Every structure is written in C-alpha cells, then in structure tokens.
Amino acid sequence: MESYRRNFRAFLAFFTPSFAWLVLFFFVPLAIIWLYSFGENETITKIRVTWTLDNYRRLLEPEIVSLFWRSVWLSVLSTAICIVIAYPIAMVIATAKPKWKPWLLLVIILPFWTNLLIRTYALLNILGTRGRLNDLLHWLWSMGDGALAALGLGDLQLLGERFVPVKFLGEPAGVMIGLIYVYLPFAVLPIYASLERLDRSYLEASLDLGASQWRTFRQILLPLSSGGINTAMVITFIPMLGSFLIPDLLGRGQVDMIANVIERQFKSGNDWPFGSALSLFLLYVTFILLALQSFAAMRQRRREEARG
C-alpha cells in the first residue's frame, strides 16, 4: 500500500481531480456556510460576517428545540422499526440458495431506480383518507362486520356503525411510514453483509451443544451481526434526521421536521445566517453520531481480538 510513494506522479494524476472536486464543490461551499452562520443580514441580499453567536443562540429557542426533538424521536422510532423489519429480510436473503440471492437483492434495490419524489407521491396516493390503504382497511372492516352479522352480533356494532377512514397523512404515523419505506433498503444491505460474512459453524456449534434457536439467535447471531446493525442504524438514522421531502409531502405542513425549518430560512424566511447555523448544527450532530459509531465498532473489534 506504499506504492503511491514510489509512483508519485501517477498518484498525483489520479488524486488531483478528485481532490480539486472535493475542495471546490464541498469544502469551499461548506466554509461559506460556516462563515454565514456567524453573520447578520445587513440588507435583503447582503450578509455581513460579524462573528455574532446570535444564530447559534437562536437554536435554543423553544420552538426550534421542540422541532428538533420531534425530528429525533420520529427518526429514532423509524430507525428501530426499520431494523426490526430489515433483520428477518436480511436473514432470508443470507440463507437463500446462491442462485436466488442476486434476485432477492435486486428486489430490495429495485425501488431505488425510481425517483424519491415519485415514490413519495405514490405514497400520497396510498395513504390518503380515500387512498388504497384505507380501501383495504374498509374492505377488512366490511368482512369483519359481515362476519359479526352472520354470528348474530350485528346489532352490537362492535366495529363502529360505519367505517371511519384512518388518517395517515398530516400525522406522525404517515411521516414514519414514509421514512421507513424509503430507508429500509439502507438497513437491509449492511445487515445482510454482516450475516453473509458470518461463520456458520458458530451457529451449528451452539445448536449442537443444546442451545435453543432463540438462545442461539440472542447470544450468537445477534452479537456477531451487531456490526451490521450498528452501520444500518447510523445510515438510516442520519438521512432520516435531515429528511425534508417526506415530512413536507406526507406531513402536509402539520409534521414539520428540522430540515423544513432550514429550507424556509433559505427561501421565504430569507434568513441565510440562521439557516446556515441550523444546517451546521445538524452536521455536528451527524459527526458526533458517526464518531460514537466508529468508537463502538472499534471497541467491538478489540473485544473480538481479545476473544480469539
């Protein structure tokens, strides 16, 4: 891996364009946002960097704190549900016959080929009070109601006098359904990768030695795949925390998350310094989470080395 020293020119030829790209289109804009976050609006269009901390102080205003809190709990809950759904899917793929694996993986990745905006609009169609999901619920309700009537319990109206559609849109539930739907593949893939790598003989040994299926899962499989779970949590939670389109469309302006506030600062609010401070704050939170995750991964590696 030291070959770049021997072949410095070739290294430079490969490295320079990507480095220049990174500087020009990532570090420079980021630096500008960083500067803006210490600025004040001088006129409608001019920002003067005065090194004020006011924009950061405003992060502590109760409405910002509560919107941030909403983003966090929505994302934590959605991440948890994502992992619970993703784990069995990943297990099925990992244990499938080799000729099936690429097809199963394809099914997981397939939705990515459609634009996020279109997928979210499709969800609008499904989750509306007159949407497909409520059609299904209505059908189930009629079946249940019919069954009750057949049993002679029709007069009790156990399921309500008539079907009342469930409201998903404009509610946290609808936003969570959207978040889980969109980020599920991000959770499946790393868990699948860790299960695929796993040495099956541990499981066989555990079962041979008399451990139950559940105990084998809890004490062998889960710890051995915890790296994948960690990664899955981080790469679903972070984009969820900063998601904008899903709360915007599925939340119908009633379930705004922090990114919706950021967007407004750059548009109708026309307060770029505050918007910059908000987005940098989100970036810092992301950094801290990544640091915690790599710390956890490091500790686990050390534990594994100590073990064997």
Add this chain to the structure above:
Amino acid sequence: MRKNRLSINRRRLLQGAAAAGLVFTTPKGARAKGGTVNFYNWDTYIGETTLEDFTKATGIEVNYDLFASNDELFAKLRNGNPGYDLIVPSNDYVERMIEADMLMPLDHARLPNMKNLDPAFLDPAHDPGRRYTIPYFWGTVGIGYRKSAVDGVPDSWAYLYSSDKYAGRIALLGEAGTVFQMALKLMGKSINDWSDENIAAAEKMILAQKERITAFAPDNGQDLLLAGEVDLAQEWNGDIQQAMDEDDDISYVVPKEGGLLWEDDLAIPKGAPNPDGAHEMINFLLDAEVAAANADYVYYATPNKAARALLGPEYNENPVIFPSEDVLRKCEVSLYPGQEVMSKIDAAWTRIKAAG
C-alpha cells in the same frame, strides 16, 4: 402572488415538461437581429404559440426556463443574475427586488403598447409610475370549496380560521405571509398592518385552529379538493379555476372580509445580457392580440384593456377571474414589510409548526 401549478395536474404537467425542455429555434437567416432572450417564467403561464410567434415576428430566439415559486426566483437572482433577461415576480417580490437594486429601469419609449393597459394599473404602490415593471396577470386568493359538501357559500374566512364547522376538511396555504394576512383580514385589520399585537393575535388564532386544519398545502390545495381530502381550501383563483375545469362540484369565492389581491409583473433583472430583446418581448406581450390569445390560454385576469375587448363574455364575465367591484374593493395588495417583520412572521410560523 401566483403560485406553482406544476404539481399534479396531469395534463398541464405534460405541457410544462415539454415547454421546459424546449428552446425555440428559427432558421439561420432570421437570426440576424436581436440574438436570444432568456425568459424565466412560471409554468403554464404563457400562450401555446406566443414564444414561437415572437421569434417569427422579431427574429429573436427565446430561451425559456421555469420557476415554481417567488422564493426560488429570488434565491436564484440574490447573488447576481445568472443570465436572465426577463422575469415574472409577484408584486411584493417586485418591491423586495427594487429595494435590493436587482431590477433595471424600463425605457417606456420602447414600450409603445403600454397604451393598451388599463390606466388603473399604471401607478401601483409597489412600483410607482411603473418604472421597473409591466403588469402581466393579476388575481385573488380566496376559498375553493366543494359545493355538495358545504352549506351554502362559505363566504367568510371564519370557516377556515375560527369555526369548527368544517373541522378536518380544511386546507390553508403553506406560506406564512398569506396565511397570516388572511387571519388579519378576518380580524378586520389591513393585511399590511404587521404590528406585534396583530402578529401575536393571528398566531394565536391559527394555533387554536391547527387541530382542525387538515393540511398547510404548499402547492396542492386544489388537488386535495379534487381528491376529496378536504372540502375547503385557501387558494389562488387560477388554481381553483383549473380544478373547476375538471370537476363541476367545485367553486370559488372571495370571502366577504376580502382577500388578497396579487399581481405578477414582467421585469428585467440587472445584469441582463439582452435588455433590448427583453424590451421587445415585453412590448410584444402587450400587443392586444398577443395578450388576448395569452389570456385566453392562461385564464388569469389580464390588465390589458385592449386585449379584454377582443375576448368574449365567457372570459370577461367569469366571476372566478374577475370578482365583482364590491369584493374587489375589500381586497388588498400585499406590501413588502421589510426583513425584520419577515423574520417575526417566520418565527411565529415556526412556533405554529412546532406545536402539537
């Protein structure tokens, strides 16, 4: 304050997509004069053949590009004009842009067709003497509603802002300024009276109503209405007109307290590469026949008197496009309140969004 119509309407969406990808070209010979005009406009906001006709008439090519909101337009021009010759901001953004020195003064001598304009539009508060802008279309914000689902005509903002009569069937706009202004209207205040007490009172009113509101619809109130998700929607008149084309059961009313009166203007941003061509384009759009064909397609109210004379009663007597004098008198034009007030409104809006 016309708004994004790009959202859902299938028919229009396809037209828009086609227009967005289109650069109108003419044979090489016709190119001698004028070059290209870069026109930055709202979606579905120009007659079907207007741009082609312009190129045929003047030899100037049109590079047509679309924006979806005033904020998008403003954000794009804020740090310098990226090359547009002609833009279409709404009245309060015109004020902002004049204050920020983003617009080029017009040369009225090169716009002889200004004579076609209704004199009532020649000296508005947002651009005295029409130094920077020419009116393009105007309209109102009112209530779109489903006739079969409401009692009579819901002709008051109270149904949206303070009553529980239609709880869970209401959509308000997704934009803080207009939502607050219509609350002020209901309180009997001017929509431009942004005193702290007024902002606080409006905030309180909307917060108390929040539970009963189904959606703060960013750009799709008419779609919610069409889909039956809501029965009353605060909306721009043109959007409801579109919904009415698709569904007979939908209608529009400007509440008795009055609504918002908006106007979209043609303007030339500073740094425009071809201001001569832009002037020619504006003058062309002011031509009676061109403006009439344009209005007949766009179906918003034109300020062009000569054009209206060419159009039939179906357009001129349409109450959605042209509200009665009584109603119009109670409507108000929004003035740009300055950055400080904007920040206060935005903070109040964030509090409303954070609640519940």
